[in-house]
Amino acid sequence: xxxxxxxxxxxxxxxxxxxxxxxxxxxxxxxxxxxxxxxxxxxxxxxxxxxxxxxxxxxxxxxxxxxxxxxxxxxxxxxxxxxxxxxxxxxxxxxxxxxxxxxxxxxxxxxxxxxxxxxxxxxxxxxxxxxxxxxxxxxxxxxxxxxxxxxxxxxxxxxxxxxxxxxxxxxxxxxxxxxxxxxxxxxxxxxxxxxxxxxxxxxxxxxxxxxxxxxxxxxxxxxxxxxxxxxxxxxxxxxxxxxxxxxxxxxxxxxxxxxxxxxxxxxxxxxxxxxxxxxxxxxxxxxxxxxxxxxxx
Amino acid sequence: xxxxxxxxxxxxxxxxxxxxxxxxxxxxxxxxxxxxxxxxxxxxxxxxxxxxxxxxxxxxxxxxxxxxxxxxxxxxxxxxxxxxxxxxxxxxxxxxxxxxxxxxxxxxxxxxxxxxxxxxxxxxxxxxxxxxxxxxxxxxxxxxxxxxxxxxxxxxxxxxxxxxxxxxxxxxxxxxxxxxxxxxxxxxxxxxxxxxxxxxxxxxxxxxxxxxxxxxxxxxxxxxxxxxxxxxxxxxxxxxxxxxxxxxxxxxxxxxxxxxxxxxxxxxxxxxxxxxxxxxxxxxxxxxxxxxxxxxxxxxxxxxxxxxxxxxxxxxxxx
Numbered sequence: 359x360x361x362x363x364x365x366x367x368x369x370x371x372x373x374x375x376x377x378x379x380x381x382x383x384x385x386x387x388x389x390x391x392x393x394x395x396x397x398x399x400x401x402x403x404x405x406x407x408x409x410x411x412x413x414x415x416x417x418x419x420x421x422x423x424x425x426x427x428x429x430x431x432x433x434x435x436x437x438x439x440x441x442x443x444x445x446x447x448x449x450x451x452x453x454x455x456x457x458x459x460x461x462x463x464x465x466x467x468x469x470x471x472x473x474x475x476x477x478x479x480x481x482x483x484x485x486x487x488x489x490x491x492x493x494x495x496x497x498x499x500x501x502x503x504x505x506x507x508x509x510x511x512x513x514x515x516x517x518x519x520x521x522x523x524x525x526x527x528x529x530x531x532x533x534x535x536x537x538x539x540x541x542x543x544x545x546x547x548x549x550x551x552x553x554x555x556x557x558x559x560x561x562x563x564x565x566x567x568x569x570x571x572x573x574x575x576x577x578x579x580x581x582x583x584x585x586x587x588x589x590x591x592x593x594x595x596x597x598x599x600x601x602x603x604x605x606x607x608x609x610x611x612x613x614x615x616x617x618x619x620x621x622x623x624x625x626x627x628x629x630x631x632x633x634x635x636x637x638x639x640x641x642x643x644x645x646x647x648x649x650x651x652x653x654x655x
Numbered sequence: 656x657x658x659x660x661x662x663x664x665x666x667x668x669x670x671x672x673x674x675x676x677x678x679x680x681x682x683x684x685x686x687x688x689x690x691x692x693x694x695x696x697x698x699x700x701x702x703x704x705x706x707x708x709x710x711x712x713x714x715x716x717x718x719x720x721x722x723x724x725x726x727x728x729x730x731x732x733x734x735x736x737x738x739x740x741x742x743x744x745x746x747x748x749x750x751x752x753x754x755x756x757x758x759x760x761x762x763x764x765x766x767x768x769x770x771x772x773x774x775x776x777x778x779x780x781x782x783x784x785x786x787x788x789x790x791x792x793x794x795x796x797x798x799x800x801x802x803x804x805x806x807x808x809x810x811x812x813x814x815x816x817x818x819x820x821x822x823x824x825x826x827x828x829x830x831x832x833x834x835x836x837x838x839x840x841x842x843x844x845x846x847x848x849x850x851x852x853x854x855x856x857x858x859x860x861x862x863x864x865x866x867x868x869x870x871x872x873x874x875x876x877x878x879x880x881x882x883x884x885x886x887x888x889x890x891x892x893x894x895x896x897x898x899x900x901x902x903x904x905x906x907x908x909x910x911x912x913x914x915x916x917x918x919x920x921x922x923x924x925x926x927x928x929x930x931x932x933x934x935x936x937x938x939x940x941x942x943x944x945x946x947x948x949x950x951x952x953x954x955x956x957x958x959x960x961x962x963x964x965x966x967x968x969x970x971x972x973x974x
Contacts, residue, residue: 383868390867393754394754395762397751397755398754398755400751401751401771401837401841402774405778408785408786412788412789463685466682466685469666469682470666470679470682471683471686479690481960482690483689484956485693485953486692488888488892488952488956489693489696489895489949489952489956491895492895493700493945493949494696496703496941497695500699500700500703500942501699523689523692527686527689552672553674553675553677553678553679555666556678581780581781581782581785583783583784584926587929591930609784612784613784613898613902616787616788616792628788634785635785638780642776642777646773
């Protein structure tokens with residue numbers, strides 16, 4: 359894919375004529391191009407602003423206590439261990455559900471499905487990405503919380519998995535399309551069955567793309583709050599391993615603490631936000647930087 | 656990428672032996688699961704909101720009172736809040752996003768375009784709750800002292816711009832949403848602009864057009880439906896955005912009179928009251944709100960995807 363720019367001298371006519379009309383056209387051209395450039399830099403400014411303020415406010419609160427200590431039962435102090443532990447359990451479980459679903463689903467669309475069903479599935483995956491995440495929360499609430507009358511970490515993980523699956527599926531599908539057909543043919547010609555060919559030739563070749571999709575899905579799930587409000591609920595105690603009970607997560611912790619009219623709790627929210635942002639951005643930068651050459655070049 | 660349409664059914668016929676068929680049908684079932692999830696989501700929301708829809712019918716959408724104690728549920732305040740905050744976001748984000756996409760696709764040299772695109776993509780990766788935190792403590796106070804104060808002092812005589820600005824309310828929510836939907840609008844507009852054939856540009860330049868005339872008269876008309884699609888996708892995101900909006904909009908369940916009023920969107924009303932709601936009519940009413948949101952966002956999404964596909968092909972555009 360080209361970057362879409364054409365290497366042609368701009369506004370030859372405008373410069374040749376030198377008339378008043380020509381000058382006006384040149385001025386409009388120049389000024390609008392400058393405006394477009396300013397808009398582009400304006401777009402990039404918020405990232406810098408958010409990064410700066412989260413770092414400035416969060417760095418003081420980001421210490422070992424934040425990761426290792428649970429919140430005090432009463433009053434202020436303690437840390438966000440409940441949130442860290444919850445995120446570290448729910449996100450991997452979500453990935454364990456979403457990755458097989460997404461990857462094999464993508465295999466089906468890319469390798470087996472007819473054109474019509476591929477389009478339907480792809481379309482639904484895209485629409486699912488656009489469904490507001492809070493509705494995913496309600497959806498999972500109706501069948502994993504309501505019947506048991508108990509908010510639980512498992513429901514939270516399922517809600518995150520629903521969000522991750524289409525992301526993994528679409529990224530994987532793209533990377534499978536980049537696998538050269540000659541590899542498939544060579545493998546089949548050697549008498550390798552189709553399922554082996556897919557697993558050890560196609561998926562292995564597409565592995566970098568699959569990892570990209572998985573990591574982007576993980577980063578997205580890690581930052582989601584809304585789908586957890588009515589599923590995992592959040593918890594002030596450190597919950598290790600009991601998926602049948604409420605669990606906390608970093609975003610939930612930030613949300614709850616930011617709404618308290620207590621400065622020390624707000625500080626903890628900034629610390630947790632700094633930690634979350636750091637992890638999410640590192641994943642994104644690492645993954646995107648790797649696939650960058652392929653996508654733009 | 657662009658090969659998506661041609662690549663279907665690579666092994667379609669080759670899978671005939673038993674293990675292959677098992678593998679094929681397993682992956683098929685998993686793939687159709689996505690479709691099933693979407694269907695199930697709609698059905699469960701519909702079933703669980705049956706009680707409120709049965710009790711209030713169409714007046715659920717038009718009623719202005721939301722009073723759980725009296726048992727009266729009218730969704731209009733939240734529908735207005737949702738549309739108003741998203742409208743502010745679209746008004747601000749469309750020109751900025753489109754100009755940015757034009758700059759990235761047509762004007763910027765590669766060494767500028769690549770890092771800028773990267774930065775804007777990272778903006779999309781910031782979790783919503785972090786935007787909310789920043790919005791409450793940094794952006795809101797900043798806006799109330801600068802932009803909002805200025806609007807109130809110059810346009811305050813118009814009722815919808817009446818103050819006082821608190822830094823919490825519709826306007827702040829609209830600005831936060833602007834930041835959150837800009838990456839979507841920029842990325843997809845850039846993709847569709849890039850997909851415009853070079854022959855369009857060359858013809859325009861050969862006629863003596865300036866670069867800007869080429870963009871406005873040849874490139875943008877060609878990419879128009881895709882750009883509209885990008886804006887609608889941004890709108891869909893804004894309508895359903897929950898956490899950041901919940902944290903800065905003020906959470907007041909009444910129809911707002913001014914852009915500086917505290918308000919409540921569908922998503923933020925669900926987020927703030929669902930857990931305290933008693934099972935029964937109140938929960939049903941909140942799920943009914945969710946159903947309204949689902950219908951709006953799904954419709955917009957489907958329309959937008961079709962528009963983008965028309966220009967860029969079905970393999971593109973999934974941000």
